Amino acid sequence: MIEMQDAAYGYGATPILSDMTLRLAPGSFHFLTGPSGAGKTTLLKLCYAELLATAGTITLFGQDANGLDRDAIARTRQRIGVVHQDCEFLDHLPVSENIALPLVVAGRDSADQDSNLKELIAWVGLSGRAHARPPELSGGERQRAALARAIIMDPDVILADEPTGNVDWDMSLRLLNLLCELNRMGKTIVIATHDLALIRAAKAQVQARVLRIADGRLTAAGTNL
Amino acid sequence: MTLLLDLIALLKGDTQADRIVPRTGQTARLTAAVSGAMAFLAVFALALSLAAGRLADRWAEALAQSATIRLSAPEAEIEAQTQAILTILAQTPGIATARALSDDEQRALLEPWFGPDLPLADLPVPRLIEIKETAEGFDALGLRQRLAAETPGAVLDDHTRWRRPLIDAADRLRLLGWVSLILILGSTAAMITLAAQAALALNQQVLRVLRLVGARDSYIARAFVRRFTHRALTGAGVGAALGTLAIALLPRAADEGAFLSGLGFQGASWLWPLTIPPLAAATAFWATRIAALRRLRGLR
Numbered sequence: 001m002i003e004m005q006d007a008a009y010g011y012g013a014t015p016i017l018s019d020m021t022l023r024l025a026p027g028s029f030h031f032l033t034g035p036s037g038a039g040k041t042t043l044l045k046l047c048y049a050e051l052l053a054t055a056g057t058i059t060l061f062g063q064d065a066n067g068l069d070r071d072a073i074a075r076t077r078q079r080i081g082v083v084h085q086d087c088e089f090l091d092h093l094p095v096s097e098n099i100a101l102p103l104v105v106a107g108r109d110s111a112d113q114d115s116n117l118k119e120l121i122a123w124v125g126l127s128g129r130a131h132a133r134p135p136e137l138s139g140g141e142r143q144r145a146a147l148a149r150a151i152i153m154d155p156d157v158i159l160a161d162e163p164t165g166n167v168d169w170d171m172s173l174r175l176l177n178l179l180c181e182l183n184r185m186g187k188t189i190v191i192a193t194h195d196l197a198l199i200r201a202a203k204a205q206v207q208a209r210v211l212r213i214a215d216g217r218l219t220a221a222g223t224n225l
Numbered sequence: 226m227t228l229l230l231d232l233i234a235l236l237k238g239d240t241q242a243d244r245i246v247p248r249t250g251q252t253a254r255l256t257a258a259v260s261g262a263m264a265f266l267a268v269f270a271l272a273l274s275l276a277a278g279r280l281a282d283r284w285a286e287a288l289a290q291s292a293t294i295r296l297s298a299p300e301a302e303i304e305a306q307t308q309a310i311l312t313i314l315a316q317t318p319g320i321a322t323a324r325a326l327s328d329d330e331q332r333a334l335l336e337p338w339f340g341p342d343l344p345l346a347d348l349p350v351p352r353l354i355e356i357k358e359t360a361e362g363f364d365a366l367g368l369r370q371r372l373a374a375e376t377p378g379a380v381l382d383d384h385t386r387w388r389r390p391l392i393d394a395a396d397r398l399r400l401l402g403w404v405s406l407i408l409i410l411g412s413t414a415a416m417i418t419l420a421a422q423a424a425l426a427l428n429q430q431v432l433r434v435l436r437l438v439g440a441r442d443s444y445i446a447r448a449f450v451r452r453f454t455h456r457a458l459t460g461a462g463v464g465a466a467l468g469t470l471a472i473a474l475l476p477r478a479a480d481e482g483a484f485l486s487g488l489g490f491q492g493a494s495w496l497w498p499l500t501i502p503p504l505a506a507a508t509a510f511w512a513t514r515i516a517a518l519r520r521l522r523g524l525r
Contacts, residue, residue, distance in 0.1 A: 050525045074441040077439040
């Protein structure tokens with residue numbers, strides 16, 4: 001699904017990530033940990049081709065990421081849901097339209113969207129906030145809206161970058177439960193976080209693999225913290 | 226192919242896609258205002274160009290194939306020399322008709338300068354002989370030489386000396402009108418490009434979100450292109466309509482103000498201003514498309 005073979009990334013002569021070899025299998029659950037600035041966000045960006053490897057190979061759904069043209073990258077992103085810590089929205093549109101945005105840009109029939117959209121909004125607990133504008137949402141509501149937007153296209157992979165960074169513990173658990181549920185549905189989940197408590201909570205629910213980045217390298221990978 | 230899709234999308238419209246671009250007030254107003262102002266000016270440049278063209282044609286037609294002979298001679302000889310000139314003219318190939326102007330006709334010609342009570346008989350006013358050429362024209366050099374030999378007081382004026390600069394001036398005015406139109410079009414493109422770039426810079430977050438959720442560049446660009454093209458079309462439509470109205474309301478002067486009263490459109494040329502709004506829209510289409518695609522290339 002997503003594979004890295006000796007992948008590296010750097011700005012000019014400064015390496016940020018080196019020798020990254022990784023395989024995200026279908027239905028797997030991964031935590032990406034490491035200190036701030038270790039390169040977790042960079043690794044996630046390599047996974048959805050926002051950044052391109054400066055060395056080695058990254059394969060997205062069987063295609064070399066460096067060989068994808070801009071349209072192919074757009075198509076690939078329709079198969080990858082991304083949730084950022086400071087998730088961005090189209091602030092002039094209501095939450096429901098923001099969540100439906102991937103369907104709109106993919107040209108999906110709006111009649112089919114309505115019932116799925118309502119179900120999804122209810123599933124993330126935003127039924128009462130569907131007509132609110134994103135700036136009116138709390139941090140937790142924004143994260144859930146971003147998660148709903150990330151999964152509305154039924155993607156194969158969900159990448160979450162510090163999804164619980166701006167929310168309290170209860171909301172963190174709620175988001176984690178949603179992601180675990182998605183994993184049980186067969187989605188591949190990658191969560192970048194430095195919140196060890198969150199990882200422990202997840203391991204009670206799913207078989208999660210923990211990847212640790214330090215000094216620009218994956219220094220440990222396994223099921224133990 | 227993408228361009229064709231863009232054009233189809235532009236004509237068809239896409240309500241849902243149009244909503245992804247926020248209605249940013251300033252750039253919207255700027256685009257519409259610039260298009261309107263430029264279209265207004267374009268109507269005048271067009272009117273100037275067409276009027277200059279008509280003027281050049283009129284002068285060319287009116288003065289072509291005519292000539293005048295001025296005869297200055299002593300009172301006692303003037304009739305005999307006039308007859309001699311008319312005889313020469315009758316024998317000259319390329320001359321259709323020739324006749325001496327009557328005293329009344331000469332008085333009418335001088336009336337604007339000297340008033341109606343001009344004592345023509347007391348003044349040394351030369352006798353004027355009007356010549357109409359055939360389509361082939363006559364040999365002016367040969368005629369001048371013969372007149373100089375047989376009637377030394379006669380001077381042939383075939384109008385070339387002062388007709389050519391007038392026609393040249395009118396042609397230059399017509400050219401300036403077209404150059405003005407091109408400059409107006411270029412300025413419109415530049416202003417709309419700036420407005421589009423400002424809108425794209427303001428909406429950087431929109432662009433990032435759209436790329437993140439899998440929107441293709443052409444889809445994103447199309448949404449901006451539609452918005453700016455519609456604004457330009459609307460603004461230019463209003464500007465062109467006001468410009469045409471202003472031209473139509475120009476006061477009509479008599480012959481004394483022939484040039485100013487001629488500044489406008491005649492007959493089918495009233496349809497020319499209709500081409501300005503689509504031209505402004507096409508300019509906006511290209512300017513925004515190029516700006517949007519260039520901006521998007523900076524995003525992954």
